[in-house]
Amino acid sequence: xxxxxxxxxxxxxxxxxxxxxxxVMTYGMVSDVVRERTGSGSARTVGAVMxxxxxxVPWHRVVASDGRLPPGHEQEATRRLTGEGVAFRGVKVALxxxxxxxxxxxxx
DNA sequence: ACTATGACCAGCG
DNA sequence: ACGCTGGCCATAG
Numbered sequence: 160x161x162x163x164x165x166x167x168x169x170x171x172x173x174x175x176x177x178x179x180x181x182x183v184m185t186y187g188m189v190s191d192v193v194r195e196r197t198g199s200g201s202a203r204t205v206g207a208v209m210x211x212x213x214x215x216v217p218w219h220r221v222v223a224s225d226g227r228l229p230p231g232h233e234q235e236a237t238r239r240l241t242g243e244g245v246a247f248r249g250v251k252v253a254l255x256x257x258x259x260x261x262x263x264x265x266x267x
Numbered sequence: 268a269c270t271a272t273g274a275c276c277a278g279c280g
Numbered sequence: 281a282c283g284c285t286g287g288c289c290a291t292a293g
Contacts, residue, residue, distance in 0.1 A: 167290075186275050190288095201288045202275040208290085210274045221274080229274040 164212065170197050171208045174261070178220040181243040182259030183252055185224045192261060226251030 164172075170193045178184050186209075187202040194200050202224075209218055209229070219236040222228055226248070228236040233250070246253040 165290090190275085200290075203273065203288055204275085204290050206274045207272090208274090211291095213274075218274080223274080224276055227274095232274075 167193070167197055167200060167204075168208050168212055171200070171205055172212060172216050175209070175213075175216045175218065175221055177261065178217060178259055180217075180220075181245055181257070183220045183222050183240070183245065183254070183257045184259055185222055185254070187224050188258075188260065189221060222252050222254075226254045228252070 171189060174189050174192050175184070185202075186205045190200050190202040190205045193205065205221075209221060213221075218229070219232070219239040222236075227250070228240075237247070237250075240252065241247070245257045
């Protein structure tokens with residue numbers, strides 16, 4: 160971990176850290192939320208940040224837009240998500256039920 | 268300043 | 281469902 164992460168990195172980690180157990184967000188969704196706050200970034204950039212600093216947050220709760228898990232960490236991610244009760248459809252996460260958006264915290 | 272490289276994504280065949 | 285293409289934008293050399 161670098162001495163002083165850029166503001167962007169902090170924002171990304173902050174959003175990921177807020178994802179509740181048993182739910183997931185896609186890189187694109189995280190990107191959108193962070194973009195609202197910092198005005199910059201993209202899904203791809205979020206992926207780059209996760210690859211570097213993901214170890215400090217629940218990285219397994221961030222998946223690709225089609226439910227695929229992060230390359231090289233499929234096994235570990237599947238194990239953790241399954242343990243949290245996330246539903247799968249084959250090797251992919253069942254996004255229809257697991258997808259989470261920060262607004263859900265506000266009310267139902 | 269420029270080029271190359273990604274834990275991405277939507278569109279198209 | 282699968283592979284390719286073009287767009288995306290911060291990082292690294």
